Amino acid sequence: MRGGMDPVTASLEVTGLAFAYPDGHQALFGVDFSIARGERVALLGPNGAGKTTLVLHLNGILSGGVGTVKVAGLPVDRKHMAEVRRRVGIVFQDPDDQLFMPTVREDVAFGPAAAGLKGDELEARVRTALERVGMADFAGRPPHHLSFGQRRRVAVATVLAMEPEILVLDEPSSNLDPASRRELADILRSLDVTVLMVTHDLPYALELCPRSLILSEGTIAADGRTAELLADDELMRAHRLELPFGFDPRSVTMGA
Numbered sequence: 152m153r154g155g156m157d158p159v160t161a162s163l164e165v166t167g168l169a170f171a172y173p174d175g176h177q178a179l180f181g182v183d184f185s186i187a188r189g190e191r192v193a194l195l196g197p198n199g200a201g202k203t204t205l206v207l208h209l210n211g212i213l214s215g216g217v218g219t220v221k222v223a224g225l226p227v228d229r230k231h232m233a234e235v236r237r238r239v240g241i242v243f244q245d246p247d248d249q250l251f252m253p254t255v256r257e258d259v260a261f262g263p264a265a266a267g268l269k270g271d272e273l274e275a276r277v278r279t280a281l282e283r284v285g286m287a288d289f290a291g292r293p294p295h296h297l298s299f300g301q302r303r304r305v306a307v308a309t310v311l312a313m314e315p316e317i318l319v320l321d322e323p324s325s326n327l328d329p330a331s332r333r334e335l336a337d338i339l340r341s342l343d344v345t346v347l348m349v350t351h352d353l354p355y356a357l358e359l360c361p362r363s364l365i366l367s368e369g370t371i372a373a374d375g376r377t378a379e380l381l382a383d384d385e386l387m388r389a390h391r392l393e394l395p396f397g398f399d400p401r402s403v404t405m406g407a
């Protein structure tokens with residue numbers, strides 16, 4: 152476990168986070184980890200491990216448990232909520248949860264406009280975000296006329312438009328064809344932000360994230376280099392993680 156990271160360089164610091172849902176189900180049991188600015192980290196773990204529960208604590212959608220979460224040194228609490236929500240951008244698994252305006256441009260402008268951006272500055276922010284995901288030509292289109300993969304890119308743009316400190320992605324490769332999957336990986340690699348990616352797609356984690364956390368039964372069971380964790384058959388079996396048949400984690404050269 153990596154503890155004690157310099158708070159100035161830590162994008163995210165989770166300390167002793169424990170949480171039970173109102174029905175009494177304990178989903179997290181004292182989770183500790185830090186992510187440095189600019190790192191790309193995969194959050195792996197079997198169904199029901201607590202990944203979504205953890206992610207929903209990163210911008211205060213869930214709260215009320217024990218422990219602390221800090222984003223760029225700011226505690227995720229009521230007092231800092233607006234600033235934290237600007238700094239932590241979550242891309243949900245279903246882009247339709249994030250796109251609700253008549254055009255792509257309006258969807259991407261929504262967050263920055265709500266934060267007070269106007270006029271040329273707002274236009275430039277929207278254009279840059281759409282260019283970063285290769286969707287600038289689609290600005291005037293209704294999101295519901297786009298393919299699933301295009302909608303996922305626009306969902307990423309809505310979050311990038313807020314210039315977040317941390318980009319959190321829930322299953323970013325799900326339902327993408329191989330070309331879209333690779334293109335999204337290229338986009339994510341090109342961004343200058345901290346990335347935390349929840350995924351069951353272990354080859355994708357290996358391609359994109361030098362480091363992984365394995366969350367299992369509400370605790371961090373492992374924290375280390377993705378290539379090493381995925382090559383540890385015993386660890387993988389213990390936490391119900393399976394690579395695709397015939398996939399050799401040692402065969403992948405990680406993109407920088």
Ligand SMILES: Nc1ncnc2c1ncn2[C@@H]1O[C@H](COP(=O)(O)OP(=O)(O)OP(=O)(O)O)[C@@H](O)[C@H]1O
Nearest residue numbers: 172174176178196197198199200201202203204205
């Ligand atoms: N609203 C809720 N009320 C009670 N228990 C819940 C609630 N949401 C999730 N849980 C329970 O908390 C545990 C962790 O769920 P969570 O959704 O965080 O897991 P996950 O790792 O994201 O799983 P998956 O890979 O299936 O998405 C599970 O046992 C789940 O049943």
